[in-house]
Amino acid sequence: MLTDRQKNILSLVVTEYIHSVIPVSSQMIAQSSSLGVSPATIRNELGVLEDKGYITHPHTSAGRLPTDLGYRYFVDHLMRRGRVSQDMAGQVMDSFRVKAQSIDDVIQNSSKILSSLTNQASLVFYPKLESQYFKSVNLVPIDDVRMLVVWVSASGMVWQGFLEIEESLEAEELKTICNFINQELKGVLFSNLEIELLSQLGSRKDSLYRLSDVACRIVQESMVVLQELKFSLEGSANVLSNPEFDDLNKTRTIIDFFEDKISLLQLFDRDITTEQGLKVQIGHETQLNSILDCSLITSSYKLKDQSVGFLGVLGPKRMDYGNIISVVEYMSDEMQSLLKQTF
Amino acid sequence: MLTDRQKNILSLVVTEYIHSVIPVSSQMIAQSSSLGVSPATIRNELGVLEDKGYITHPHTSAGRLPTDLGYRYFVDHLMRRGRVSQDMAGQVMDSFRVKAQSIDDVIQNSSKILSSLTNQASLVFYPKLESQYFKSVNLVPIDDVRMLVVWVSASGMVWQGFLEIEESLEAEELKTICNFINQELKGVLFSNLEIELLSQLGSRKDSLYRLSDVACRIVQESMVVLQELKFSLEGSANVLSNPEFDDLNKTRTIIDFFEDKISLLQLFDRDITTEQGLKVQIGHETQLNSILDCSLITSSYKLKDQSVGFLGVLGPKRMDYGNIISVVEYMSDEMQSLLKQTF
DNA sequence: TCTAGCACTCTTTAACTTTGAGTGCTAATA
DNA sequence: TATTAGCACTCAAAGTTAAAGAGTGCTAGA
Numbered sequence: 090m091l092t093d094r095q096k097n098i099l100s101l102v103v104t105e106y107i108h109s110v111i112p113v114s115s116q117m118i119a120q121s122s123s124l125g126v127s128p129a130t131i132r133n134e135l136g137v138l139e140d141k142g143y144i145t146h147p148h149t150s151a152g153r154l155p156t157d158l159g160y161r162y163f164v165d166h167l168m169r170r171g172r173v174s175q176d177m178a179g180q181v182m183d184s185f186r187v188k189a190q191s192i193d194d195v196i197q198n199s200s201k202i203l204s205s206l207t208n209q210a211s212l213v214f215y216p217k218l219e220s221q222y223f224k225s226v227n228l229v230p231i232d233d234v235r236m237l238v239v240w241v242s243a244s245g246m247v248w249q250g251f252l253e254i255e256e257s258l259e260a261e262e263l264k265t266i267c268n269f270i271n272q273e274l275k276g277v278l279f280s281n282l283e284i285e286l287l288s289q290l291g292s293r294k295d296s297l298y299r300l301s302d303v304a305c306r307i308v309q310e311s312m313v314v315l316q317e318l319k320f321s322l323e324g325s326a327n328v329l330s331n332p333e334f335d336d337l338n339k340t341r342t343i344i345d346f347f348e349d350k351i352s353l354l355q356l357f358d359r360d361i362t363t364e365q366g367l368k369v370q371i372g373h374e375t376q377l378n379s380i381l382d383c384s385l386i387t388s389s390y391k392l393k394d395q396s397v398g399f400l401g402v403l404g405p406k407r408m409d410y411g412n413i414i415s416v417v418e419y420m421s422d423e424m425q426s427l428l429k430q431t432f
Numbered sequence: 433m434l435t436d437r438q439k440n441i442l443s444l445v446v447t448e449y450i451h452s453v454i455p456v457s458s459q460m461i462a463q464s465s466s467l468g469v470s471p472a473t474i475r476n477e478l479g480v481l482e483d484k485g486y487i488t489h490p491h492t493s494a495g496r497l498p499t500d501l502g503y504r505y506f507v508d509h510l511m512r513r514g515r516v517s518q519d520m521a522g523q524v525m526d527s528f529r530v531k532a533q534s535i536d537d538v539i540q541n542s543s544k545i546l547s548s549l550t551n552q553a554s555l556v557f558y559p560k561l562e563s564q565y566f567k568s569v570n571l572v573p574i575d576d577v578r579m580l581v582v583w584v585s586a587s588g589m590v591w592q593g594f595l596e597i598e599e600s601l602e603a604e605e606l607k608t609i610c611n612f613i614n615q616e617l618k619g620v621l622f623s624n625l626e627i628e629l630l631s632q633l634g635s636r637k638d639s640l641y642r643l644s645d646v647a648c649r650i651v652q653e654s655m656v657v658l659q660e661l662k663f664s665l666e667g668s669a670n671v672l673s674n675p676e677f678d679d680l681n682k683t684r685t686i687i688d689f690f691e692d693k694i695s696l697l698q699l700f701d702r703d704i705t706t707e708q709g710l711k712v713q714i715g716h717e718t719q720l721n722s723i724l725d726c727s728l729i730t731s732s733y734k735l736k737d738q739s740v741g742f743l744g745v746l747g748p749k750r751m752d753y754g755n756i757i758s759v760v761e762y763m764s765d766e767m768q769s770l771l772k773q774t775f
Numbered sequence: 776t777c778t779a780g781c782a783c784t785c786t787t788t789a790a791c792t793t794t795g796a797g798t799g800c801t802a803a804t805a
Numbered sequence: 806t807a808t809t810a811g812c813a814c815t816c817a818a819a820g821t822t823a824a825a826g827a828g829t830g831c832t833a834g835a
Contacts, residue, residue, distance in 0.1 A: 112797090114796075114797055114798085115797075115798080116796090116797080126808075126809085127808070127809050127810080128797095128809090129799095129808075129809050129810070129811095130807080130808055130809070132797090132798070132799075133799095133807095133808085135798095136798095136799080146798090147817090148815080148816055148817070149797080149798060149799090149814085149815045149816060150795090150796060150797045150798060150814085150815050150816050150817075151796080151797065151798085151816080151817080152796085152797070152798090190578060190593075190594035190595070190596070191594045227572045227580075229570045229572060229582055231582075231584050231588070231590055232584070232588050235533060235588075237570075237582055237590065237592075239572055239574075239580055241574050241575070245574070245575050245578075247574055247580065247594075249580075249592070250533075251533035251534045251590075252533070253533070324691075325691070326684075326687050326688055326691045329684060329687060330684070335680065337678065337680060337683065340680065340683060341669070341672060341673070344669050344672060344687065345669050348667075348668070348669045455828095457827075457828060457829090458828075458829080459827090459828080469777075469778085470777070470778050470779080471778090471828095472777075472778050472779070472780095472830095473776085473777055473778070475828090475829070475830075476776095476777085476830095478829095479829095479830085489829090490786095491784080491785055491786070492783085492784045492785060492828080492829065492830090493783085493784050493785045493786070493826090493827060493828045493829060494785080494786080494827080494828070494829085495827085495828070495829090
């Protein structure tokens with residue numbers, strides 16, 4: 090347990106360090122606090138905080154800075170939430186005013202605005218197909234060997250992919266398949282589409298006999314192609330302008346990280362996708378060594394009361410948690426209502 | 433005019449500097465050349481080359497390195513073309529073996545392999561719609577307010593975009609419009625599509641009267657959306673691993689450059705798009721201050737004897753021109769034949 | 776025309792010194 | 806018992822100086 094004074098001092102160490110990037114000295118704290126005690130007393134308290142693992146020293150004659158645990162305590166117990174300013178809200182409004190036709194517009198726009206509001210890198214994931222309900226499909230023949238398959242969900246979102254056409258397949262037959270799927274599978278969860286189709290076909294191996302295989306293949310292959318997680322990354326250069334990346338090696342490590350889609354996906358691949366709402370991961374908590382100096386703030390966004398996607402901000406550990414958390418929550422709300430009114 | 437010996441020496445300065453990144457001394461040249469003259473003689477020649485602007489000095493007691501003019505002379509007159517190794521050709525084969533369904537697959541694959549073969553950043557532009565011939569269009573209704581418009585070119589490439597549907601429009605009418613465009617405009621250049629449509633409609637304001645406006649709008653708005661230049665950038669981190677970017681400011685400048693789509697487009701926005709075949713731009717020749725230390729090697733690629741797109745490699749001025757030029761040409765050929773056999 | 780020789784320039788590297796910010800401990804104080 | 810003044814001690818950062826060495830440019834002679 091920490092005393093009130095210790096909490097006060099820890100809070101000051103975190104906020105001062107976030108602000109100045111210089112390890113915070115006992116004198117600094119004595120001056121900028123209203124504790125009314127001398128630097129010597131504060132040094133004693135700092136010693137306690139250090140013993141408990143909340144702060145550390147770069148070297149003997151330097152001030153203190155927070156450890157990951159210190160940041161964590163700050164975020165959980167000490168931090169004050171920021172408020173989204175009129176100005177910020179206005180910027181979001183402006184960027185959303187442009188009429189969005191496709192989900193790409195919404196995602197990319199959100200990602201850009203999120204990175205510009207926070208001055209950090211932003212990641213916005215596309216909605217998951219699995220959690221959507223099937224509304225209709227369209228099989229558009231492109232030429233002799235390819236068709237474009239267009240899936241539409243009940244909430245109005247669209248996924249497309251190219252698929253091969255078997256030689257023997259007539260345009261008429263394609264239409265039959267299309268109609269069949271549209272009639273029989275309406276309202277089914279995309280993640281159940283294949284099973285549902287199989288059971289439907291099992292019960293009636295009549296006129297559709299020849300086509301049932303094709304229908305299955307179309308559903309199956311579509312799901313494989315369309316299920317890969319897509320996201321939009323914006324503002325990765327923002328992260329580099331932070332003083333903790335004044336070192337070339339660190340800069341390169343993080344650039345390589347941003348270029349590597351696989352590690353980016355790892356960020357969101359864990360429990361985060363099952364959780365709802367806001368989550369803060371500090372330093373080592375992301376479990377990725379290449380971004381030990383960074384923190385990640387994420388939130389899920391919903392469509393029709395179902396969590397369908399995620400967005401987040403990646404920046405240095407030394408980030409303004411109070412404000413950025415508010416912005417992430419705000420953006421997730423705004424995206425939700427934009428999706429709601431658009432789709 | 434340069435004497436043979438001067439050409440020899442210039443060539444050595446360029447290749448040695450490209451190889452070692454250390455300014456080249458007279459002694460170095462005397463040793464690694466078969467000129468059979470002393471360093472002093474070489475110093476005299478170096479003096480001449482410097483007077484003519486081909487090489488320069490960082491400071492009095494340093495060796496020589498090429499100026500932009502020196503690199504230019506080297507590329508134009510001295511360089512020996514590399515040959516694409518068996519191994520490289522094999523890598524390209526392997527990466528193209530995966531069946532490409534859409535143009536995205538081809539472009540992104542090419543971009544990745546180009547950057548990995550050259551160890552530089554690669555840019556591959558999507559084919560230009562304008563230079564393609566119209567084959568068919570499909571209007572796929574998504575919901576009450578949107579449709580997906582799918583354009584197919586004679587060579588089998590596909591462009592798609594979302595468009596609003598006017599309230600009053602019936603699904604039947606949409607089909608009519610679709611059929612009309614498909615029948616009347618087959619074989620027309622996409623860049624002439626609008627004019628051609630207008631002239632067709634002008635001559636027969638009969639049954640289509642109500643729909644002609646809609647048809648025009650569909651063509652018009654589609655072209656606006658689909659004509660924006662798209663490209664794939666890969667391997668930008670490769671450029672940063674070069675020793676000329678050991679400096680944080682330079683690193684940041686180039687990262688900002690890579691994040692800024694507008695300046696990337698500028699690279700290709702000039703005469704390059706009208707020219708055919710290979711082009712090398714060295715240092716200031718790109719006319720972009722943020723990449724003064726870089727060179728750009730580009731080539732167009734064709735489809736049905738028409739130049740439809742571009743690809744290129746961006747790396748430090750100090751790059752292996754002979755080999756990289758070969759790789760760029762090779763890739764442009766391979767892309768052409770892949771496009772040919774796929775579409 | 777070439778080259779040996781040498782003075783001169785300038786960067787690079789290392790070693791050393793100085794400065795000052797900040798701590799940790801102790802002993803005195805409230 | 807909690808606080809604090811005082812002081813020795815530590816360590817990074819910045820500045821200073823010296824030495825080394827790589828190369829050049831020029832001159833005079835072959």
